[in-house]
């Protein structure tokens with residue numbers, strides 16, 4: 001796990017060998033201890049270089065080991081011996097030096113980085129802090145303000161920025177190990193005392209308290225309820241106010257409070273869930289690592305509305321030539337200007353030049369005859385989409401792949417009107433499509449494994465977190481949203497206000513509560529869907545009892561809001577009022593309060609006091625309950641996939657892990673009991689009836705979320 005070689009007759013070269021990222025597992029820590037001891041005790045050795053195999057220095061502590069008891073040598077005493085030695089030790093950083101990897105380098109006396117390397121202390125993103133001395137050593141090296149920013153955000157820096165900040169001593173375009181060996185030889189005669197960070201005093205700004213206070217407030221505003229960044233601030237304060245040995249103690253006390261917290265478990269779960277989601281499997285046995293995706297050399301986007309524009313930008317900025325199609329000249333020109341503007345702003349932000357030459361704009365579908373892949377992004381209307389696909393079947397070559405950007409329509413019904421149903425798939429982008437990271441890849445029953453592989457790989461190329469899901473109304477994300485938002489509106493009827501419900505959800509950690517989110521998305525979209533499904537509008541049978549539709553409870557308040565022309569932020573009025581159409585600052589609106597009160601009076605509903613606990617339980621347990629149904633229906637393959645969809649597409653707080661992980665943290669038994677309780681009180685709300693899978697998991701002793709799959713594998717899969 002650490003290889004030892006003698007090079008240039010007097011330099012010990014220690015190579016960490018733990019692919020893929022040379023994480024500091026117990027075996028690697030053993031390896032470092034053994035090889036360092038050998039290097040320090042061998043009189044032939046005058047200097048040491050530490051590097052990582054396969055061009056990657058080190059990705060930090062082995063996160064998988066966090067779940068079990070500590071085995072092998074603890075990191076800090078091991079690293080202390082590197083710094084204390086009398087022989088210069090140089091870190092040769094290629095690829096990444098992250099977390100414990102950078103901390104290892106900070107115990108070395110010198111650091112050489114390859115120009116493509118990235119460095120950082122991302123522990124905060126895992127709900128912990130850099131507890132291998134990072135919070136005490138980085139401030140001593142680069143000062144409090146810069147260290148505070150890196151430690152509290154977990155941001156990675158380039159080698160060039162690391163040089164400017166003073167984290168590394170040299171950046172090279174050559175082989176970093178070879179450069180480090182030469183550097184080490186030159187360092188042999190030089191004194192080491194000033195290179196031992198533990199012996200330095202932290203350079204302290206005069207306004208320390210004000211700075212720490214400002215950063216704390218910023219964190220509290222941006223990451224409400226998240227513990228780790230606040231603990232990082234306290235640890236950095238210790239670096240400024242305590243001697244090194246006491247600071248290290250403080251660092252480790254703070255780490256102890258974080259390490260076993262639910263937040264750390266949730267954030268570490270998210271790290272692995274994100275990676276698990278990319279590893280799709282189909283019922284046929286086809287899976288991510290054995291199906292070759294097609295190479296996409298050209299693409300087309302049909303429809304230059306909000307979604308189409310974002311998709312065109314996402315494709316062009318990763319170098320894919322795009323033909324963009326609109327149905328009339330005016331729309332085409334508006335779309336063209338918007339796409340080019342977006343591309344330019346995006347390129348400016350990333351410091352690269354905009355790729356205009358990759359874009360062509362046309363009115364005619366016949367221009368698409370040779371493209372490798374088409375993404376249809378016209379209005380969410382089945383008849384319109386079908387007519388586009390019929391046309392495409394006539395003009396495109398037989399091998400062209402067809403994708404539909406839909407948020408919930410039947411992908412298989414669209415495939416059915418084409419001449420190539422096996423080459424049709426759904427790509428559900430989230431708005432704005434060039435910003436939002438989530439992509440639901442919707443596999444129809446006839447979608448071939450090749451098109452699944454291609455859509456997943458294209459998503460990755462566009463920088464998306466792609467999740468393969470099955471085909472059902474709303475797929476995963478929007479299907480689960482319904483029970484969640486239904487509960488919110490039922491709570492309105494029963495006595496809550498939109499702002500009370502939103503506040504409870506925002507205190508839980510959502511970026512936006514359900515009503516503020518609906519105002520942002522536009523209330524008319526859901527209204528149209530409800531009209532089309534016969535839930536509201538002129539097609540509703542007048543004999544239908546009020547507040548009941550299709551045999552279950554129905555709350556018409558959202559329809560009443562829309563009937564007043566209140567469609568959310570875009571009209572300046574929705575569940576809240578805004579200062580102008582397009583405004584974003586939501587204020588409670590007395591008209592909405594009146595509307596709800598009149599409604600309650602009309603139906604004789606006595607409002608009651610509703611607690612935040614009830615809001616959270618009803619909204620989130622109903623959400624997770626639908627997640628269990630989705631798993632048993634085979635629409636998502638794993639709970640991790642559902643959680644990733646909610647983290648990246650719906651603003652679910654990452655430190656809660658996602659709806660399924662949250663349910664497991666609350667305890668499946670408790671979730672079951674609460675759902676039973678609420679279902680008893682509302683027997684006409686089927687979404688509150690505990691799903692059979694939830695009951696089964698509880699009966700099996702509530703296994704951890706990673707094991708749920710073993711209990712669902714016999715069921716039918718739509719993937």
Ligand SMILES: C/C=C(\C)C(=O)SCCNC(=O)CCNC(=O)[C@H](O)C(C)(C)COP(=O)(O)OP(=O)(O)OC[C@H]1O[C@@H](n2cnc3c(N)ncnc32)[C@H](O)[C@@H]1OP(=O)(O)O
Nearest residue numbers: 020021023059060061062063064098099100122131132275
């Ligand atoms: C106290 C705490 C201390 C001292 C710490 O060090 S905590 C750990 C801090 N380090 C990190 O947070 C880095 C985490 N890793 C990454 O950010 C990325 O993996 C990477 C930038 C190092 C590489 O990215 P990429 O090339 O895209 O590869 P993947 O992310 O897909 O990773 C490849 C597989 O390696 C597994 N992995 C990565 N880092 C670790 C780690 N630190 N411990 C254990 N396993 C790690 C990752 O899960 C992938 O494995 P599979 O999921 O594919 O099996």
